[in-house]
Amino acid sequence: MPSAFQQSVIDEFRANAGQVGGPFAGSDLLLLTTTGARTGRPHTTPLGHVRDGERLLVVGSNLGAPHHPDWYHNLLAHPSVQVELGEQQFETIAVPAEGSRRDELFARVVAEAPGYAEYQAATDRTLPVVVLELPGPRTPAPAITSLADKLTEVHTWLRGQLAQVHAETEAHFAARAAHRGAGTPPPPGLGLQIRQRCLAFCQALEFHHTAEDGHMFPAMEGHHPHLRPVFERLREEHRSIAAVQSALAALLAGVAVAEPERFRAELARMSEQLTAHLAYEEAEILPLLADVPWPPTP
Numbered sequence: 001m002p003s004a005f006q007q008s009v010i011d012e013f014r015a016n017a018g019q020v021g022g023p024f025a026g027s028d029l030l031l032l033t034t035t036g037a038r039t040g041r042p043h044t045t046p047l048g049h050v051r052d053g054e055r056l057l058v059v060g061s062n063l064g065a066p067h068h069p070d071w072y073h074n075l076l077a078h079p080s081v082q083v084e085l086g087e088q089q090f091e092t093i094a095v096p097a098e099g100s101r102r103d104e105l106f107a108r109v110v111a112e113a114p115g116y117a118e119y120q121a122a123t124d125r126t127l128p129v130v131v132l133e134l135p136g137p138r139t140p141a142p143a144i145t146s147l148a149d150k151l152t153e154v155h156t157w158l159r160g161q162l163a164q165v166h167a168e169t170e171a172h173f174a175a176r177a178a179h180r181g182a183g184t185p186p187p188p189g190l191g192l193q194i195r196q197r198c199l200a201f202c203q204a205l206e207f208h209h210t211a212e213d214g215h216m217f218p219a220m221e222g223h224h225p226h227l228r229p230v231f232e233r234l235r236e237e238h239r240s241i242a243a244v245q246s247a248l249a250a251l252l253a254g255v256a257v258a259e260p261e262r263f264r265a266e267l268a269r270m271s272e273q274l275t276a277h278l279a280y281e282e283a284e285i286l287p288l289l290a291d292v293p294w295p296p297t298p
Contacts, residue, residue: 009046018086020046030056031084032132034074034094042082045071049132050109056083056132057109064122072096072128078203079196083132090135093200095193097129105129147216148289154208155278161201162271165252168194169267173260191256198252202245205274209238220288230284237277244273 012020013031020029028051033044050057060072075081075094082091097105106129110117120127144150172190217231248270255263 006046010044013046013084018084030058030132032058032071032094033082033084034071035078035080037070037074037077043071043074045069047071048113050112052105052108054134054136056085056134057105058130058132059106059109059116059119060128060130061116061119064119066123066125068125068128072130075130079200080204081132092132092135093196095131095133095196097131098190098192102126102129105131144294146290147292147294148286150294151286151289152282154204155282158201158205158208158278159275161197161204162274165194165197165201166267166271168197169252169255169263172255173263176260194252194255198249202249205241205245209241213238220285224288227284227288234281234284237280241274241277244270 009020009024009029010031013029018029020027024046028049029046030049031044032047033042035041036043047058060068062069076096079093079095080091081094082089096102106116106120106127109129116127142149144153168190172194175190213235217234221228221231248267251258251263251266251270
């Protein structure tokens with residue numbers, strides 16, 4: 001729970017489109033909402049930030065204290081976060097920078113906000129630099145007026161995250177292949193990024209399946225008893241997909257030492273299982289949801 005002072009900053013930020021007074025007057029602030037690593041509850045924290053192109057950089061300074069701030073531990077456990085920036089609100093995946101990339105980004109932060117160098121000098125720990133990607137320009141999303149639209153939105157996000165995992169692992173292998181000379185190739189700095197992306201994907205998929213098994217499928221089965229075999233197959237696939245999620249996390253955890261061709265084959269096989277499940281669910285379930293309004297009517 002925010003302190004009384006933090007809560008006053010949050011309230012003032014939201015009441016004035018991101019503008020606050022007092023000691024933060026004129027500062028570049030954002031509100032970061034994370035999910036508690038232990039509690040699972042949302043936690044909102046006002047943070048200074050530095051804009052770097054199409055991304056925001058925040059630093060886990062904790063005012064130079066010897067331990068990382070709670071919000072940093074939260075985003076390692078739950079990478080999907082919500083950002084409030086002025087009047088803009090968006091969800092993104094928080095990715096701590098690694099190695100030389102972290103050092104470069106920290107230098108970028110210090111050039112604009114020198115106080116972070118003082119915080120770093122006050123502690124033995126390396127202050128983490130977290131990258132928050134801004135949402136890029138895109139065509140307006142289609143209106144969501146039915147539960148079918150909402151399910152399609154969730155599946156589209158899941159497919160997008162899986163595509164990003166593929167792209168980031170390919171970047172990892174490209175960096176390894178580009179290494180020249182003796183010795184171990186330097187890490188390309190994508191380990192945490194791949195890990196955060198995979199964790200966000202797996203957590204979202206698990207939440208989605210839990211909601212379907214616990215709420216949506218029982219209600220639909222009551223109205224469409226002739227489709228009981230479909231729902232039984234989907235429940236069984238959910239159990240199989242849970243095993244695939246665990247295998248995917250283990251596969252990606254070993255990307256730094258993986259043999260590229262074997263890794264690609266395994267990732268392709270798992271991705272095919274995941275996307276085949278989404279496609280089957282869409283073919284069987286979407287027509288039943290087209291007339292169910294979203295958001296639900298009271």
